[in-house]
Amino acid sequence: MLLRVAAEADLDAIAALYAREVREGVATYEYDVPDRAEMHKRWRAIADAGYPYLVAEVDGAFAGYAYASAYRNRIGYRWTVENSVYVEPALQGRGVGGALMRRLIEDCTALGFRQMVAVIGDGSNAASMALHERLGFRLAGVFPGIGRKHGRWLDTVQMVRPLGDGREGEPDPDVPGLC
Structure with a gap:
């Protein structure tokens, strides 16, 4: 498995995987599939803000991101990141998501972030x-029935993990991705 920084050439595969989740799944509460231009805009905003955006390949083929x-966008949250991870359905359960997340955790820790939140739709x-x-x-925490998709109310789970020193000590004032 190869893990690397996402590039513009990955956007078609990223958009296709996300589109499948929008249409069929509930990991996102988005209803309308964003087009490639919108996915490019989102990718560019995340990368330009200094956040890591990764792709996994298995046997040379796109496996996930x-x-x-x-x-959140308030300045006091700038040391906290939210993660997102999507894996091709045929490759789920084969360690792709874990590998992507371990690298994401490492990269965010190295950048000085202190907490990572998973918002699980x-x-x-x-x-x-x-x-x-x-x-x-x-x-x-669990937010019961906070979202609705595919004709049903959905709970949202939030999980948190400390990065680096977590809540201890003074944070780096130069953390990227400031609001």
Whole structure:
């Protein structure tokens, strides 16, 4: 497996994987599939803000992607990131998501971020919750019925993991991705 920084050439594969999740899944509560131009805009904004955006390849083929972004836009949250990870359905359960997340955690720690939050759409997504738990995330809360998609109300789970010194000590004032 190869993990690398996402490039513009990856956007078609990223957009296709995300489109499948928008149409069929509940990891995102987005209803309308964003076009390639919108996905380019989102990727560029995340990368330009200094957050890591990664791609995994297995046997030379696109396998998934993960990125960190601002958890919230208020300045006091600037040391906290939210993660997103998507894996091609045929490759789920083969370690792609774990590899992407471990690298994302390493990169965010190296950049000086102090907390990572996983916002898991659909509280019944046991695989995502188990992945995050294996990587040191702990349950922070459940928002019952906070979202609606595919004709049903969905719970959202939030999990959190410390990065570096977590809540201890003084944060680096030069952390990238400032709001």
